[in-house]
Amino acid sequence: MVKKSLCVLSGGLDSTTATAMSINDGYDIIALHFSYNQLTQQRESEAFDNIVEYLKIENVYKIDLGFFNLIGSTALIDKSIKVPTGGLTDGVPATYVPFRNGIFLSIAAAIAEKEGASKIVLGAVEEDSSGYPDCRSNFISSMQQSINLGTKDSTKITLHTPLIDLNKAQIVQQALQIDAPLHLTWSCYQNSSTACGVCDSCRLRLRGFEIAGVKDLIPYSK
Amino acid sequence: MVKKSLCVLSGGLDSTTATAMSINDGYDIIALHFSYNQLTQQRESEAFDNIVEYLKIENVYKIDLGFFNLIGSTALIDKSIKVPTGGLTDGVPATYVPFRNGIFLSIAAAIAEKEGASKIVLGAVEEDSSGYPDCRSNFISSMQQSINLGTKDSTKITLHTPLIDLNKAQIVQQALQIDAPLHLTWSCYQNSSTACGVCDSCRLRLRGFEIAGVKDLIPYSK
Numbered sequence: 318m319v320k321k322s323l324c325v326l327s328g329g330l331d332s333t334t335a336t337a338m339s340i341n342d343g344y345d346i347i348a349l350h351f352s353y354n355q356l357t358q359q360r361e362s363e364a365f366d367n368i369v370e371y372l373k374i375e376n377v378y379k380i381d382l383g384f385f386n387l388i389g390s391t392a393l394i395d396k397s398i399k400v401p402t403g404g405l406t407d408g409v410p411a412t413y414v415p416f417r418n419g420i421f422l423s424i425a426a427a428i429a430e431k432e433g434a435s436k437i438v439l440g441a442v443e444e445d446s447s448g449y450p451d452c453r454s455n456f457i458s459s460m461q462q463s464i465n466l467g468t469k470d471s472t473k474i475t476l477h478t479p480l481i482d483l484n485k486a487q488i489v490q491q492a493l494q495i496d497a498p499l500h501l502t503w504s505c506y507q508n509s510s511t512a513c514g515v516c517d518s519c520r521l522r523l524r525g526f527e528i529a530g531v532k533d534l535i536p537y538s539k
Numbered sequence: 540m541v542k543k544s545l546c547v548l549s550g551g552l553d554s555t556t557a558t559a560m561s562i563n564d565g566y567d568i569i570a571l572h573f574s575y576n577q578l579t580q581q582r583e584s585e586a587f588d589n590i591v592e593y594l595k596i597e598n599v600y601k602i603d604l605g606f607f608n609l610i611g612s613t614a615l616i617d618k619s620i621k622v623p624t625g626g627l628t629d630g631v632p633a634t635y636v637p638f639r640n641g642i643f644l645s646i647a648a649a650i651a652e653k654e655g656a657s658k659i660v661l662g663a664v665e666e667d668s669s670g671y672p673d674c675r676s677n678f679i680s681s682m683q684q685s686i687n688l689g690t691k692d693s694t695k696i697t698l699h700t701p702l703i704d705l706n707k708a709q710i711v712q713q714a715l716q717i718d719a720p721l722h723l724t725w726s727c728y729q730n731s732s733t734a735c736g737v738c739d740s741c742r743l744r745l746r747g748f749e750i751a752g753v754k755d756l757i758p759y760s761k
Binding site for chain 2: 382389409413415418422426430451455460463466467469
């Protein structure tokens with residue numbers, strides 16, 4: 318029987334690498350994309366479409382979580398909160414979206430149970446991340462337990478976060494080893510045609526490529 | 540400071556009783572209702588509106604989870620699966636919706652974090668339920684831990700399931716003691732103007748009223 322893996326794929330560097338790793342591991346892929354009224358919704362959706370086409374993934378779920386505008390409280394959704402561009406700082410940043418990965422993983426669990434997927438793959442990164450509590454490995458372990466307790470006894474799901482202990486440079490190197498289509502990814506937090514180069518996500522990405530000693534092929538405005 | 544309680548309120552017997560108990564406990568209530576393409580979506584939404592008006596709850600979230608039609612796999616959403624009416628049986632029934640409470644609680648957690656609510660109230664019932672894995676108390680405990688690990692360190696949320704160990708007759712008695720508006724609730728799984736009286740949910744409800752020795756005031760077609 319072919320093993321199925323449900324990959325949460327935003328279209329960014331991390332989730333694209335994690336998905337490509339799962340293909341490399343021999344899994345049949347189900348790709349799951351969320352729109353949640355984030356500023357870059359359309360750009361991320363395009364990146365997702367291009368990546369699944371490139372990776373020849375046919376089983377695709379695109380889910381609209383428009384209700385996130387009622388949650389707001391984050392610079393990624395609420396236009397009155399500015400996306401920080403001054404450089405990385407300690408603590409939980411303004412781009413934190415309340416319990417976003419909890420919501421994403423819960424929906425992923427329902428789809429995995431329906432599809433008979435034994436694995437949910439999430440490109441969460443703890444070490445070199447933006448300080449989001451829902452990217453910590455103790456949260457992921459606890460959520461795996463919750464998912465298995467809250468679904469049928471016959472459903473057994475592993476949450477797989479292959480990048481959780483890597484830094485961005487290691488992720489870039491991993492991606493290059495398995496030919497993940499990094500040129501199709503979108504990481505920037507700002508809604509523009511080219512990546513801004515100065516938001517936390519662009520800074521982490523650019524630093525990763527720099528340390529890995531390779532060129533990032535997507536266009537930047539700065 | 541007023542303590543805030545976020546109550547997941549479907550408009551059924553259990554969630555209405557749990558919400559009334561939280562009012563009775565002195566909490567400021569935020570009521571959260573989900574539509575998820577279930578057969579009785581409109582009827583449940585009306586019940587919710589009537590109940591929050593009756594209970595004078597002003598802080599209300601109504602969230603549309605239309606994507607549940609992509610999950611399907613349940614008689615409550617997929618019209619090709621028949622709602623069982625032959626009587627209660629053992630095991631997970633056809634009305635099980637994959638990880639529904641996991642999804643509901645994750646979204647509730649995000650809203651509770653935004654609103655600064657210390658408690659999420661869910662009318663889940665383990666003992667006399669329909670055999671749903673996401674109504675078990677070990678799932679609820681695990682989910683509480685996941686929510687606290689996956690939100691800010693300053694966010695502390697308790698999942699409160701005051702009915703989890705009660706049977707339906709005890710819930711009816713509890714509701715009557717605090718004047719919960721049971722006459723406004725809707726429990727039936729079928730989409731009709733009056734409750735069917737024969738689906739699992741109607742059977743559990745009617746048996747509860749019968750054992751409690753009181754009359755159920757909502758109209759039944761059988």
